[in-house]
Amino acid sequence: APAVLAQSPLVVKMQTSWPASDIWMDFARQYTTRVEEMSGGRLSVDLLPAGAVVAAFQVMDGVNDGVLDAAHTVPVYWYGKHKAASFFGTGPVWGGSATTMLSWFYQGGGDELYRELTQDILGLNVYGFMGFPMFAQPFGWFKGEVNTVADLQGFKYRTVGLAADLMQAMGMSVAQLPGGEIVPAMERGVIDAFEFNNPSSDMRFGAQDVAKNYYLSSYHQASESFEFLFNKDFFDDLEPDLQAILKYGVEAASTANTASAMDNYSSDLQKLVSEHGVKVHRTSKDILDGELKAWDGLIEELGKDEYMKRVMDSQRAWVERVTYYELMNAPDYALAYDHYFPGKIAL
Amino acid sequence: MLRFIRFADTLSAWFGKAFAWLIVLMAVGTGYEVFVRYVLNSPTAWALDVSFIMYGTLFMMGGAYTLSRGGHVRGDFLYRLWQPRTQAKVDLVLYFIFFFPGVTALILTGWKYAARSWSYTEVSVNSPAGVPIFQFKSVMVAAGILLFIQGIAQICRCIIAIRTNEWVEAEEDVMETEDILIKKAHEAESGGHI
Amino acid sequence: MTDPHVAIMMLGLFILIVFLGFPIAFTLMAMGIGFGYYAYFDEGRMWRSYNRLDETASWWDSTSLWIEGFLNNRIFDLFINQTYTVMSNEVLTAVPLFLFMGYIVERANIVDRLFSTLNIASKNVPGSMGVAALITCALFATATGIVGAVVTLMGLLALPAMLKARYNPSFASGIICAGGTLGILIPPSIMLIVYAAASGVSIVRLYAGALLPGFTLVGLYLVYVMGRSILQPSVAPRPTSDEVPDVRFGKLLVMLLTSFFPLAFLILAVLGSILFGLATPTEAASIGALGGILLAFAYRAMTWDRMRESVYLTVRTTAMVCWLFVGSYTFSSVFSYLGGEQVISEFVTGLNLSPVMFLILAQFIIFLLGWPLEWSEIIIIFVPIFLPLLPHFGIDPLFFGILVALNLQTSFLTPPMAMSAYYLKGIAPPEVRLTQIFAGVMPFLFCVLLSMVLMYIFPEIVFVLPELFYGG
Numbered sequence A: 001a002p003a004v005l006a007q008s009p010l011v012v013k014m015q016t017s018w019p020a021s022d023i024w025m026d027f028a029r030q031y032t033t034r035v036e037e038m039s040g041g042r043l044s045v046d047l048l049p050a051g052a053v054v055a056a057f058q059v060m061d062g063v064n065d066g067v068l069d070a071a072h073t074v075p076v077y078w079y080g081k082h083k084a085a086s087f088f089g090t091g092p093v094w095g096g097s098a099t100t101m102l103s104w105f106y107q108g109g110g111d112e113l114y115r116e117l118t119q120d121i122l123g124l125n126v127y128g129f130m131g132f133p134m135f136a137q138p139f140g141w142f143k144g145e146v147n148t149v150a151d152l153q154g155f156k157y158r159t160v161g162l163a164a165d166l167m168q169a170m171g172m173s174v175a176q177l178p179g180g181e182i183v184p185a186m187e188r189g190v191i192d193a194f195e196f197n198n199p200s201s202d203m204r205f206g207a208q209d210v211a212k213n214y215y216l217s218s219y220h221q222a223s224e225s226f227e228f229l230f231n232k233d234f235f236d237d238l239e240p241d242l243q244a245i246l247k248y249g250v251e252a253a254s255t256a257n258t259a260s261a262m263d264n265y266s267s268d269l270q271k272l273v274s275e276h277g278v279k280v281h282r283t284s285k286d287i288l289d290g291e292l293k294a295w296d297g298l299i300e301e302l303g304k305d306e307y308m309k310r311v312m313d314s315q316r317a318w319v320e321r322v323t324y325y326e327l328m329n330a331p332d333y334a335l336a337y338d339h340y341f342p343g344k345i346a347l
Numbered sequence B: 001m002l003r004f005i006r007f008a009d010t011l012s013a014w015f016g017k018a019f020a021w022l023i024v025l026m027a028v029g030t031g032y033e034v035f036v037r038y039v040l041n042s043p044t045a046w047a048l049d050v051s052f053i054m055y056g057t058l059f060m061m062g063g064a065y066t067l068s069r070g071g072h073v074r075g076d077f078l079y080r081l082w083q084p085r086t087q088a089k090v091d092l093v094l095y096f097i098f099f100f101p102g103v104t105a106l107i108l109t110g111w112k113y114a115a116r117s118w119s120y121t122e123v124s125v126n127s128p129a130g131v132p133i134f135q136f137k138s139v140m141v142a143a144g145i146l147l148f149i150q151g152i153a154q155i156c157r158c159i160i161a162i163r164t165n166e167w168v169e170a171e172e173d174v175m176e177t178e179d180i181l182i183k184k185a186h187e188a189e190s191g192g193h194i
Numbered sequence C: 001m002t003d004p005h006v007a008i009m010m011l012g013l014f015i016l017i018v019f020l021g022f023p024i025a026f027t028l029m030a031m032g033i034g035f036g037y038y039a040y041f042d043e044g045r046m047w048r049s050y051n052r053l054d055e056t057a058s059w060w061d062s063t064s065l066w067i068e069g070f071l072n073n074r075i076f077d078l079f080i081n082q083t084y085t086v087m088s089n090e091v092l093t094a095v096p097l098f099l100f101m102g103y104i105v106e107r108a109n110i111v112d113r114l115f116s117t118l119n120i121a122s123k124n125v126p127g128s129m130g131v132a133a134l135i136t137c138a139l140f141a142t143a144t145g146i147v148g149a150v151v152t153l154m155g156l157l158a159l160p161a162m163l164k165a166r167y168n169p170s171f172a173s174g175i176i177c178a179g180g181t182l183g184i185l186i187p188p189s190i191m192l193i194v195y196a197a198a199s200g201v202s203i204v205r206l207y208a209g210a211l212l213p214g215f216t217l218v219g220l221y222l223v224y225v226m227g228r229s230i231l232q233p234s235v236a237p238r239p240t241s242d243e244v245p246d247v248r249f250g251k252l253l254v255m256l257l258t259s260f261f262p263l264a265f266l267i268l269a270v271l272g273s274i275l276f277g278l279a280t281p282t283e284a285a286s287i288g289a290l291g292g293i294l295l296a297f298a299y300r301a302m303t304w305d306r307m308r309e310s311v312y313l314t315v316r317t318t319a320m321v322c323w324l325f326v327g328s329y330t331f332s333s334v335f336s337y338l339g340g341e342q343v344i345s346e347f348v349t350g351l352n353l354s355p356v357m358f359l360i361l362a363q364f365i366i367f368l369l370g371w372p373l374e375w376s377e378i379i380i381i382f383v384p385i386f387l388p389l390l391p392h393f394g395i396d397p398l399f400f401g402i403l404v405a406l407n408l409q410t411s412f413l414t415p416p417m418a419m420s421a422y423y424l425k426g427i428a429p430p431e432v433r434l435t436q437i438f439a440g441v442m443p444f445l446f447c448v449l450l451s452m453v454l455m456y457i458f459p460e461i462v463f464v465l466p467e468l469f470y471g472g
């Protein structure tokens, strides 16, 4: 259709909360290329790394003000405006996986609660969509070994969102920093242990240069998703088909991100061990128990707020039903894995 | 006009100096963090937030005071050669073009930004301690207002300098060591007349 | 005119306007907002609310919405956002603390003790008073980081002493000007914090990287001072025991213990805790400030007035540096939004320069900028123009930063704005002429140049410590 080709594309200014070298910039690009292709060139996304226009933690303000049209981030980065933000990215571990919780967002009433928080409670001028159910996040990087909750006392540790409240309850002092600032903060002595997200991102920003013990498996961020933010005025002014492309592009990118994450995260974990001499551990039972206990206290505390109680009730109801099905139905994958690749895993 | 200049200078200096004492709090507060973190192995969650809030408040609230004492850096290698009258004419025009628009934006948009932050009593995202930052965002508005008032005083200074070819200096204040020493040396040379 | 053209015009106009002498922080702010208004101009957005009005709207509503439309431009939000980013910049929190430490140490009555002790200690070295003056300057400058104070205090103390000992006035004043400027290079230097904030290079790596180059430069200065004293003894006669008393070793040790070591210990404690990652630079700076206060008390120099002076001067200098950041963050964000960064990078890469040619060109431009401008303006406003080009030429921004720090030593020493020379002239005896001071400074400028060449030939001087402390 020549009429369409004649008009120049509408440029969407989208900034992420990730440094330019992070694998998540590639994940964001999987979204933008899909959007551009699906729109037949009517949309063109100008994808920028953290700091290009606003700082990593300021993208919500940026999108709200219209300084950015869109952002690729996680809700915990603006949880200073309301702690409930964390429920939509990384909240309490009820037993469900990130896929369970992302499904809650789209099918279990999460999206309406999110709209209520952003638009009604905070009065923000944005739309947000969740995508990419992330794998459970490692407990993180330590200079020495940590085996018990007692070992954790006095650490200055980096994490984000409600996980920060959780780790504080477990006796660490917590700093929240954007991914790009973690290694410099380690070098400066601002923190002495940290988690970010996954083997690929961690390796790309140089975690292995500042700590050698990597603890996998943890309840602090057992689920999380990306948040795709759009300025409401910007979005409302688009034609309906372009709105649909921006919205459903999130679903499309979700699958692409998952495949890419599986490929990269797994091979980078091997690289960390073989090329960088990183010691990979599973987080101890003592620490996991400590995390669950700390979640109990936190859940009770947060439940005093009417809105947060409603969100948690909704999540609980969803997980109680859905994960019952998931777990009862799931075969023992470890058994099958061990059958074909004997002796590789020690859980 | 002179009275307004004195008023603005005093106002700016009062706020600038009052908030300057944050540096002592900052040194002591950060020192406390060092002690509990490295000696008692129990760091605080709030030290990071508190230190940047103090730093940010300190320099923002000191902006007008610095302006009143001519402390903002200028590319003045030509400027310093001119007559006060010429300096004042150029300054007068440039205050309208380069000073008031930005400072006004700081007040108005800063107000919008701070008001939103107040509406959800925003806390810092840097730690779970929940250190409030809505008051910190309001510092932009306060700093803008002080600068605006001081800016009007600077305009008055320009007008007087155009008339008299002499700048109205701010009242005696703390000086950099080098300025004191150089001034003393000149006084000694000229037989202490100044 | 395309957007990138507008960006170049913005930069050109800025450079012209700088020379009109208006406070630069506000010039940057206003130009950022003005050009940003153009860059972010969006008609739809401006009239959105106005267009939604229906016929029943009152005259007042429609007029106020129409006016509001003009102010409905995202540059204003961007400006506030950038201002807040500077206000919450964690690296810059160390700036007021180090300044405070500097102002306190400057008032601690330490410099005369230090100089007289070192004078005695170095008595048997060629050019002994010059050596003592240089080391005093270096140590004092390192602790305070404030060039003007070091040069004037030393100018009042060491210059007359050297002149009395029949030192060549030109030689003596060169030593003080060059030595007094070292504080901006040797960590904990405020200039390096500012470079870290402007470039995103880790401040601790910069500190580690600047250490050996700083010592190298001091070493070259010392070689020059002693070498010239040997080759040309008339410029630096051996002082008589009248001018520098003979002191028994035991007494000298006590003098050293009470003057040299406390200050050296304070510097080492601050630097050591930063470099070994024991404390953040901000934490170390607070320890330095508290330590400085203790030191001043120990020397009975702490008075209420001096405390007040230090506090007020801290706020003024901090405001000066940080408002410059407020202006430049907005300015440079609009500049790059318009595509200015892109044009410059295309232009420079189109020149087909080799990395070394680029490096020489960049440093030469910075050297030239150092004539009329001060380091804060150069680092905050002009150096960021070069930074995006570094990856193309494979130059490490850490290395570049250290070269810039060395280079900017010259900005205090080269006319027409040779601040060090003016400070010294301001307090020197009238028979010391400005031209003599400039002549005395020249050999030190050559040492700076030599140190830069050495850095280029042996980059290990820069990299060995950061790699040792923090890995590749």
Ligand code: NA
Pocket (backbone or CB within 6 Å): A137, A159, A160, A195, A196, A197, A221
């Ligand atoms: Na994480």
Ligand code: NA
Pocket (backbone or CB within 6 Å): C370, C371, C372, C373, C410, C411, C412, C413, C414, C415, C416, C417, C418, C419
């Ligand atoms: Na100069």
